[in-house]
Amino acid sequence: MEKVANEVIYNAFGFSIRSEITFPELLVDDSYRHSIDIEIRLKDLTNLWLELSDLENRFVMNESLVMFKVPDTAIFLIEEGRQITVSPLNKHKEDVIRLYLLGSCMGAILMQRGILPLHGSAIAINGKAYAIVGESGAGKSTLATALLYKGYQLLTDDVIGVYFTKENVPMVIPSYPQQKLWQESLDEFGIDSQGYKSVYQRENKFAIPIKDQFSPIPLQLAGLFELSFTENEEIELKQLKGISRLQTLLIHTYRNILIPNLGLTNWHFTNSIKIINQINMYQLRRPENRFTANELVSQILNCINKENENVS
Secondary structure, rough: OOOOOOOOOEOOOOEEEOOOOOOOOOOOOOOOOOOOOOEEEEEOOOHHHHOOOOOOEEEEOOOOEEEEEOOOOOOEEEEEEOOEEEEEEEOOOOOHHHHHHHHHHHHHHHOOOOEEEEEEEEEEEEEEEEEEEOOOOOOHHHHOOOHHOOOEEEEEEEEEEEOOOOOOOOOEOOOOOOOEEEEEHHHHHHHOOOOOOOOOOOEEEEEEEHHEEOOOOOEEEEEEEEEEEEEEOOOOOEEEEHHHHHHHHHOOOOOHHHHOOOOOOOOOOOHHHHHHHHEEEEEEEEOOOOOHHHHHHHHHHHHHHHHHHHOO
């Protein structure tokens, strides 16, 4: 990976990002007029890694920095919510390095800046944001795609950044216009994978640009759906109540291992309370042996419509 000739200013997660690495998936900030929020630099971190790390852990974490090594890929250093330094270990893994930068590194940046990152997708529906969270492989991006096919827009895929207004209203930050979908999902939606790049060096997961269905404006977080599996044949929907909502937010916080190491346990608890006091949270359990995305969409839209009826 070589340093680009001219540093480019990008816009992602509401930040202006000056980078020595080219990001074809990000929007270029052509109207850049303000200060830089995040710097991405290339630098040899080998000696610093040997100094700070030990053989047992892949992470070095304290209140000012997060550092981790991906073997045969790169060493990453994230500092004070403002700077990411990358030390590539394999020049042939540029795509993988970018994924870590936009995933784990950005999750750390958000936490360092006091923005709560959830692991999932967020969709703009009727002017508000709805989060779809769940474990890896639960079908979050597939469900988000099914909602896009209904005419709704994507705010973010994989990392959901939630901040609060002065009135403590939770808001979702748009990230960048791309989804990552498995081949099976593409087949179900009739999308030809030719022309799309595979991700994670896997031949059956692809990066899908969606510029025409991307919502670039922060929206109020109005609801959350946790997606998981059931052994039953039918979809199960229940509203989450009580303390289980706090546990759900903790489980689905992106890279939640960072919370105690960055000294953010009280911060996470306080902000989770703010969220659960203002939104409804549901658990959607789906059978694993069949394609259910369109049925799940109906369940979600019915929930939202009932909520709106009750408010009015």
